[in-house]
Amino acid sequence: MSVAVRFSPADFEPVTARRQLQVSSRPSLSYWQDSWRRLKGSRRTFASLCAVMALGAMAVAGPWVWSVDPAAQDIDQISQAPAWPSSALIVPPYTPWAAVTATPTQAGDVVTNLRLAEPASTQAVRLVWEPVVGAAGYVVYRSVYDTAPDRALGLPIGEVLGADQASFEDRLDLEPRRYWYSVVVTDENRAEQSAYAALTVDTVRTVSAGDAELRGWVEDATVLAPGDQIDLPYHPLGTDYLGRDMLARLLYGARVSLFIGVVAPLLFVLVGVVWGSAAGFLGGRVDQLLMRVADFVIALPFLLFMILFKIAFGIGPGESGVFPMLVALVLLGWPSTARLVRGQILQVRQEGYVAASQLLGARTGYLVFRHMIPQTMGVILVTLTFAVPSAIFTEAFLSFIGMGVAPPTPSWGSMANEGIRTMLSHPHELLFPALIISATVLAFNLLGDGLRDALDVRMRGRE
C-alpha cells in the first residue's frame, strides 16, 4: 500500500531565521544614562547635588551679589548678632573731656547727685558727681543688669584717684542699650565703702559726620548736620570680632575653602587613580616600584613640606599660602587613593569577565576604562568624599597657624577658629562658618554616597 505524500511548493521554500525572538520591553540605556537615571531618582542625592552646585555658584557669584568689602571693619558694630538694620544719630566729633574736679564739701561715704554731664551716647558716657571729703578715690562700675537687688555692681570700669575728682568718662565698648552705673568711694587703704550711688543710663547710637565719611557711609560729610539720622551698614548675618560683615566673609571664604576643598582632592584622587591602576594592572616589578614610592611619599610629614614649599615659592610672612598648600596637598595626598585603587584593580583583574574580555581581544585601555575603573568607582568616590572635608579642615588648620590664608582674607576654617574664642558670648561668629562647613561636608558626603550607588556597575538596572 502506498501512501501518497503531497507536497506543496511552499514546503520547499527555505526557512528564514526569526530575527526577533525577544523584544526589549524597555529602551536600552547606556551606562551613563542609567547612572543619571538612578542619581535623579534618589531625592537625597539629587538634593545634595543641587546643594553642591549652589555652593559653587555662591562662591563664584556671591561676592558680586552681596558686594560688601569683607575686610572693612565697622568698629561701631563689633560682634553684632544678626539683627534688623539700625540707624545712628549724627553728633559732633569726639573731643577729649577734661576731668572735672570740685572741692569736696560734704562728708559721708557715698557721692551725691550722680548725673550725666551730657546726653549718653555710644561715643561716651560722661558722669559727674559731688565728691566727698576724705575719699582717696572713686571706683566706677557698670552693669547690664539692675544693680539694686543685691549690690551686684557689675564690671569695674575705672578708678579715679583723689578726693576732688568729680567725673568719669566711660567709652568702653558702649552699645545702644540700658546700663546701670554706680560710683563707690574708696578709703586710703583702697578699701571700698559698701554704700554706692547709682544711675541708670540709656545710650543712643551715635556717630560723628567725619567718622561716617571715613567709614564710607556717606560720600561727603558736609551734607550731615548734628541731629540727622544715618542708616548704618546692614549686616544680615551680623559682624565678627572686628565688625566685619559675616555674610561677605562667608561668601569670600567660600572661594578659598571650596577651591582648596574641591580642587586639591580632585587632583590628588586623579593622580592616585592613575598611579594605583597602573600599579595594579601592570603588576610585578612595576607594581613593587610604584607602591614603594607611594609608601615613601606617605611617610613624608605634610607640615614640613608645606613649609618647604612656602619657602621654595618665596612666600613671605603675611602673604597667602594657598598655592603651596594646594601643591603640598596634591603631592602628598595621593598615595592613600593609589593604595585603595591598586587593591581594587588587583581584585577585579581576577574576575572571569575580564579574562573573557581579554580573550575576545580587548585592548588594555578598554579593559581599564570599561571594566576596572567602573568597578573601582565606589572606592574612588568614597576617598574623594572623605578627602573634601579633610582638605577643608586642613586649610582651616593651616590658616590658623598662619600657613594658609593671610589676614584679612577670610576662609571658613579661619572664621571658625576665630569664632570659637567668643563661642559663649557671641555664638553667631562660630555658628555660621561651622554650619556652612558642616552643610558642605554633609552635601559632599551624601553626593558621594549617591554617586557611588549611581555609578556602581553592580547596581546597574536596579531600582
Add this chain to the structure above:
Amino acid sequence: MMVEQPPTYRDPMSRLAMRQLLWLGALSLVGFVALMGALAWASSITGGSAIAGRAIDVETGTITRALAQEPPQLDSTRATDQASIFILGHVMEGLLRYDASNRLVPGVAERWDIRPDGATFWLRDDARWSDGRPVTAHDFVFAWRTIVDPANAAEYAFILYYVKNGEAINRGELSPEALGATAVDDRTLEVEFERPVGFFDKLVAFAVYFPVREDFYRSRDGRYAADAEDLVYNGPFMMTRWVHGAHVRLEKNPLYWNRDAVRLNVIDMPYVTADTGAVVNLFKDGSIATATLGAEQLDDAMKLRWNLGRYSDGSVFYIDFNFRPERLTSNFHLRRALQLVNDSGELVNKVIGLPGYLPAVSLFPIWLNGVEGPFRQEYPPPVVIPDLELARTHLELAKQELGVAEIPPLVLLTGDAPIANKQAEYFQNLFDRALGLEIRIDKQIFKQRLDKMTSGDFDMVAAGWGPDFADPLTFGDLYASWNGNNRGKYNNPALDEQVRIAQNSLDPRTRMDAFGEIQRILIDDAVQLPNYERGLVYVEDPRLKGVVHRSVGTDPDYTTAYLVENP
C-alpha cells in the same frame, strides 16, 4: 514597537533610610539629654555637700585657690616666671618688703642706709629660718654671689649689675668673691655700688635678691628648691606640700618674726591650670576663693552678680619700629604718619573692650610714681591727636624722602595670642583705610617672635614690657642704644644722655626730669606707638579680705589677707 516609559523611580530605600535617620536622631537626642541629666544629678549629689564651701574655711583660716602655672623650681637665684615669684614672695622674705599700700617696709633688715656709693643693712635678730636658725648677712652674700656666678647662668643676673663688680663677675672676668657685698658681721650687710643707684631699696625687695643659706644649699646636692623639703623658709608662709603639676600647699610659718600680722593659716592650691574657663567654673562651684576672668566670662559674671575687682598688672604694650637703616620705618615721616592715625582709645574701647585695659599714651604706665605724686601727673606726656590730613602730609613727605611712589608692604610681627591677632588685624585695616598702606601680618609664637625681634626681621612689632622694679628706669632705659631689649636698634644720643642721667643720679628731681625728657623724645620722635596698659578683672569670695594686688612684686599677696564670717 511599543516603547514603555521607564517606571518612575521612587527610591523606597531612601524613605526607609529617612525614617531610620529620624528615629536614630531622635533616639540619640533623648539619650544625650538623659546622659546630661544623669551627670547633673550625679554632680549635685557629690558636689552639693562635699565641694561647696571648700573655697574658704573661716575656722581653720584656710583658703583654696588655683595656680595658673607650676613654678619650675623655687630657687630664688634662678626664678624668672610669675608663678615662682608669687610663691617665693610668700615663703621667703628679702631685706625689705612692700606693705598693703605698696610702701617699702622693713623685712629681714631692721634699718637701712643708702648712700651714693653703697648701702648698709642692719638685720633684725629675730629673723629665723624655718629650721630655727637665724637669717644672717652671709645668706644674702651667698645668694647674690650665686646669681652673678657665670657657672649658674642666672637669667636675672643683670639686675645685680648695680652691685660692684657684678657685671665683671658675670662675664667671667672676676671671681664671685669679688662681689661688692660683704657681711661685716652676722647682722650687718655692707653693699658697694658699681654706680649710684637711687632705687636700691626697691631692688632688694625683688625675689632675685632673697637670701639663700649656704649650708642648706650645699647639703641638697643640686636639688635645692626642687621639692617642698628641699627648701628652708624665712617668709610668712612655708610650703608643706608640693605634688608636681597638681598641688601646692602653703602653711603659716610659726617662726616668722612678724607672725602675729599673718592671719591666714593655709593657702591651698590643689588645681594647676591656666585655663580661665576652668578656673571660673571652679569658682562657680565654690571650690576656689578667687578667679581671674577672661573677656568671655564677663557677661556671665554680671549675670551671676559677682563682685568684681580690677587692677593693672603693670605691663605696657606698644608697637615698636625697626630703626635699622635699610628699613623704611627708620624714616621719621612714615612713623609720624602712622602715629597720627593711631588711636589707642579706639583700640582699647572698641576693639579690645576689656575693663582692666587702659589706653596707653606713653611708655611710662600710669601707676609709676614720680618725685612726689604719680609720674604721669608731674610729667604729662605730649598729646598726639589723631589727624588724618596731617598724617597724609607726612606720608607724602616720607615717600619723597624715601624716593618711592608707593610705600611697599610693611611687615607687622605679632604674637599668637587671640588679642594680639585682633590687634594686628585692626592695625592692618586702620593703616590701609587711612593711609593706603599694605601691612602684612607675621604671626609667630613667643620664642620665634623674640628671635625675629633680635635679628631685626620686621618693620613693626607688637611688643610689651613688664616692670622688674617700681622705678621708671625699668621702662626708661629700654631705648638706650646699648640695651639688648632695644630690638629696633633705636639710636639717639639725646635719649642715651638722659638715660645716663637717670641711671647715675641720686636726686629724684633730676632723675624724674630725665624720664620726662625720655618720654617727650619717645613721642616727638615717634619711636613707638603705645597701645594699652594691661589690666586684669578678677572675682574674689566676699569672705576673703585684705588681698593685695600689685603691678610690681608678689601678686596677689595674701600676707595681709584675712577671713570674715559674714561679709
